Amino acid sequence: MSTDIVWHKYEVNKQTRAARLGQQPRVLWLTGLSGSGKSTLANLLEKKLFEQGKHTYLLDGDNVRHGLCGDLGFSDKDRIENIRRISEVAKLFVDAGTMVLTAFISPFQTDRDFCRKLLGDGEFIEVFVDTPLEVCEQRDPKGLYKKARNGEIKHFTGIDSTYEAPSAPEVHLTYREESAEDTAERLYHLLVEKGLV
Numbered sequence: 204m205s206t207d208i209v210w211h212k213y214e215v216n217k218q219t220r221a222a223r224l225g226q227q228p229r230v231l232w233l234t235g236l237s238g239s240g241k242s243t244l245a246n247l248l249e250k251k252l253f254e255q256g257k258h259t260y261l262l263d264g265d266n267v268r269h270g271l272c273g274d275l276g277f278s279d280k281d282r283i284e285n286i287r288r289i290s291e292v293a294k295l296f297v298d299a300g301t302m303v304l305t306a307f308i309s310p311f312q313t314d315r316d317f318c319r320k321l322l323g324d325g326e327f328i329e330v331f332v333d334t335p336l337e338v339c340e341q342r343d344p345k346g347l348y349k350k351a352r353n354g355e356i357k358h359f360t361g362i363d364s365t366y367e368a369p370s371a372p373e374v375h376l377t378y379r380e381e382s383a384e385d386t387a388e389r390l391y392h393l394l395v396e397k398g399l400v
């Protein structure tokens with residue numbers, strides 16, 4: 204526990220940085236099952252925003268687990284800590300004026316709400332990548348569902364670990380049989396329609 208600490212207020216702050224970058228910093232938080240398309244869509248969306256001159260950063264589950272969260276596994280307790288750390292990192296990026304995209308399963312509503320509360324009003328955009336389990340399992344891009352069904356991986360989301368679907372996401376990306384590029388375009392337009400990017 205950190206005690207006897209104070210908060211320093213700086214003159215160069217979120218508002219001044221955001222004004223310099225000419226954008227509204229926020230977090231586009233993609234949540235969904237493994238294989239639902241979070242990484243693919245976040246990557247395509249970041250590319251689009253970046254090409255428009257936005258200052259972006261993508262935090263991705265697999266990548267973050269190589270470093271910052273390399274000591275964490277997939278028990279409920281570890282997933283909660285994973286999302287807590289990522290939320291704090293996302294907040295720092297928002298403070299730096301950045302448009303953050305995240306691609307984590309983030310299976311629990313309370314943890315996603317934790318990040319929402321950590322940020323300012325309107326800064327947390329929850330995007331539910333609502334791809335059915337059957338489709339994710341059929342895609343199985345990393346062969347993990349197969350391993351989970353064989354019992355080689357325990358606590359796999361959707362198989363023997365819970366996924367709580369968002370109750371009121373800002374964007375609900377329903378499944379359609381179409382290319383990833385088309386889905387990313389659909390996501391982009393939903394965000395634009397709602398004035399979120």
Ligand SMILES: Nc1ncnc2c1ncn2[C@@H]1O[C@H](COP(=O)(O)OS(=O)(=O)O)[C@@H](OP(=O)(O)O)[C@H]1O
Nearest residue numbers: 237238264277282285307308309310357358359360
């Ligand atoms: N048991 C289990 N359950 C779910 N996922 C597993 C598991 N073991 C490894 N993986 C791989 O880890 C990626 C998910 O990491 P996340 O940090 O997004 O998970 S979580 O938000 O903490 O639940 C996940 O990546 P995605 O497939 O991109 O979602 C998997 O590649």
Ligand SMILES: Nc1ncnc2c1ncn2[C@@H]1O[C@H](COP(=O)(O)OP(=O)(O)O)[C@@H](O)[C@H]1O
Nearest residue numbers: 237238239240241242243342344381382383386
């Ligand atoms: N419409 C689509 N949207 C997103 N991904 C799709 C789509 N159609 C097929 N895919 C494929 O599904 C897989 C999704 O994997 P990934 O992006 O790693 O998901 P996640 O990050 O949620 O685990 C990729 O291999 C991607 O090419």
